[in-house]
Amino acid sequence: MGLFFGVGTFVVNVSIGIQRLGWTSVIAAVVGGLLFGAVMALFVARQRRQSDGTSMAQTVTNAVKKGELPHGASADEWMPLLERRRRQARLLRWLGPLEFGLFSLLAVYLIVTDGSRVIFWDAALVLFLALAIWYPINSRRQLRSIEQLQRQLADDPRSAGSAPVGGS
Template identity: 40%
Template sequence: MLKKWQDWLGKRSWWTLATILAVFWTLGWFGIQAAIRPSGASWGLLVGAVVGGIFYGGFMALIFRRQQAKYGGPSTSRAIEMAVREGRLPEGAEPEIWLPLLDRKKRTERRMVWVGPIEFALFTALCVFLIVTEPSVWSWWVATVLFVGLGIWVPLWSIRRAHRIDALIAELKAQETDRSSF
């Protein structure tokens, strides 16, 4: 299900992606704020959520498209992601194209091994601060547990992905050696 959703999103224009992200941001932010504020929902809160959603949707859509462009466009980016996820190369993967892209992906995953825990430690510290200032808000407790879990999970996931990428690179280099021997 998630793969189909990602494929569907990857084929859409950046405006469509920006709109979807803006709607999710607006609904999520408005819903959370309306639930935790003693005064409930207001028009000002809705307007703030819509403006924030527009900025968030546009910014994130540009970042997603920039990332796809770094990996050879939407179709190549999806193919690389699927190869890393499944641990095998698609038919016709050309070493000249794929080796530099997989090397970039590997560097990113290696970086996430140490950046991920730092990032989520900072988010956890923010949540702890928010719990200390307002302990009655249950969402800070949930967010703290979530960020601690992500701080543990992200480096493990990145190490696993880096090993898969190493195997794909080795397979591509073997293909390249086989081609050059003919």
């Protein structure tokens, strides 16, 4: 991830004229990529610890996407996980459009003020607007699915579905 960030920022910065091609820009991209990679590694490790590991986080994600609990899912284990996912979806329902709406305004500003008329800012504007629209739609879908899963747990707290807990 850090490699992609470093190479991506290097290519973008050189292509839009923020940096010139040279050793200092290469070193800055490498250092930036390493720092980004380290921060993201810490973030992912924290997320995995909070979700009882990678397989459980993936199992919860799959359950929310499919709307089905895995076989043997217990209410004691799943209710806190689903509640946490519900809080995240409710937060992103308004924070996603706000964040990417502000990014869209920044992209418009850069399109207007950047004399070189680089297509990068136009593409960024389209991406930011698409994400600002996608977040509330996806959050509503996730919230409906989570509520359905919580109802399944309330109706039958012993088990549901067909896949083993923590696995595929």
